[in-house]
Amino acid sequence: MSHASQLRKPSTLQGASLPKWFSLAAAAGSIALGIGISAAAGLQSSIQWALIAAALYVLGTYAIAARVEGSRQGKDRVATSLIWVAFILAVIPLASLVYETIKRGVKVLDGYFLSHSMGLVSDSEPGGGIYHAILGTLEQVGIATVISVPIGVLTAIYLVEYGRGKLAKAVTFFVDVMTGIPSIVAGLFILSLWIVILGMGYSGFAGSMALTILMLPIIVRSTEEMLKLVPNELREASLALGVPKWRTIVKVVVPTSIGGITTGVMLAVARIAGETAPVLLLVWVTNFINSNPFSDPQASLPVYIYLQYSQSGGAGAAYDRAWAAALTLIAFIMILNLAARGIARWKAPKTGR
Structure with a gap:
């Protein structure tokens, strides 16, 4: 076999790999399964189905990645999945807090509210400011x-x-x-x-x-x-x-x-x-x-x-x-x-x- 043909021969060291959209597909499937399991079990809290979806996402990612790419890549994807889950769990309360504060706070927040005090307004009366x-x-x-x-x-x-x-x-x-x-x-x-x-x-x-x-x-x-x-x-x-x-x-x-x-x-x-x-x-x-x-x-x-x-x-x-x-x-x-x-x-x- 010539040197040129050896260069053209694909390397056998490159193993199978999952597509780039695998993580998004796994997340979408985990969310769907989490909602389905919560509905079947009669769970009403959104936190419960979210935790179920997170657990399914981590376990499913490892199972599929370990079977296709090997156990080493599977462990790497599990670590990445845990980081994403921790990030989302940290962001959700913050986003919820900001959303609720803005939704409730904009009702009376205006120029009058920012430029007046509560000196002549009782706590039960509308008006006044900060x-x-x-x-x-x-x-x-x-x-x-x-x-x-x-x-x-x-x-x-x-x-x-x-x-x-x-x-x-x-x-x-x-x-x-x-x-x-x-x-x-x-x-x-x-x-x-x-x-x-x-x-x-x-x-x-x-x-x-x-x-x-x-x-x-x-x-x-x-x-x-x-x-x-x-x-x-x-x-x-x-x-x-x-x-x-x-x-x-x-x-x-x-x-x-x-x-x-x-x-x-x-x-x-x-x-x-x-x-x-x-x-x-x-x-x-x-x-x-x-x-x-x-x-x-x-x-x-x-x-x-x-x-x-x-x-x-x-x-x-x-x-x-x-x-x-x-x-x-x-x-x-x-x-x-x-x-x-x-x-x-x-x-x-x-x-x-």
Whole structure:
């Protein structure tokens, strides 16, 4: 046999393979069988037939793939199927939450709702708005951010660039402990210190201090990880040119990781924007506009949602206002996350080709 004919001969090492549309066909068949089995068994919950369909999809994929492609490819397809099932199970509750919030929240969400307070409207009456709650949330979260960002970033810089010995270990330990502190504990700490001992009274600033405690470990940890990703070669090159270490950190390390640091800060802000317990303990509630965060009770979106829903009885104007406020809070957090992604992409180091 000539060399050319040997090249033209198809290889016998290539085994049989399933078509590309096999996964979609298997998923459609599993859904149909799941619905049929649920109907035959009298199961009414959609969750039950979905779980049955998921189990049939994984088992059917393995059985067919192992028979056609071999057990090794069958195991690979099972792993892929499990990943897809886990992804869908994670997305469905999120999509359902967003859908329900939008469907119920758009009923009263308009310009009037966003620009008026509840000062002259009772909970059972239609009308009113969340302007006072939006203003309170922005001020409380803003103050907490102004306090926590410099402390958190500088702490992370110390741990990465200078931290050696017992002090660094102690700081790391307390940061880890603070990461797991429940929000109600942070609120109780500020309540006992600021209001009970010092007698300063309820205010937006008191709530901001509790939110600062919750923000700090997130900022420290995220900034620390971003700083560790900066290549040591950049530091060494700067130091080799005679640049002091502090100037290397300011001009080289921090600008290189500023995108990730900003993302961590935005995520921390999104984390505290929906906190209810410490705000309810320290800021208290009011239906009137209070633009001074350092004096008297102040409204906030999470507490506004809680109060409107608890007083609505599951229907009525207060019920609609609670869902509209929840939609506003979700939109606020989504805007923060999109802004974080945009800043991270904008500030990402540019690699030359």
